[in-house]
Amino acid sequence: MSDPQAQKIAGNSAPEQVWKLLSDFVERKIQLRAYELYELRNRAGGSAEQDWRQAEAEVLGQSILAPLRRRRRN
Numbered sequence: 001m002s003d004p005q006a007q008k009i010a011g012n013s014a015p016e017q018v019w020k021l022l023s024d025f026v027e028r029k030i031q032l033r034a035y036e037l038y039e040l041r042n043r044a045g046g047s048a049e050q051d052w053r054q055a056e057a058e059v060l061g062q063s064i065l066a067p068l069r070r071r072r073r074n
Helices: 014-040 046-063 066-073
Strands: none
Touching: 014 046
């Protein structure tokens, strides 16, 4: 049987910690891809928001976490 106290670490349950780690990982991948898109434009002016949205679509399109991320964000 699982001890509820053993699941608590720094005030978060184990599932919450896993979600945070995975969410942070996906967020970092989006950041890196958005920066790549900016560099592909030779760092020319453009829309950072557009780069972010494109990167997010690309990364989430490849991620099994996409439905969970969208649901948690809403």
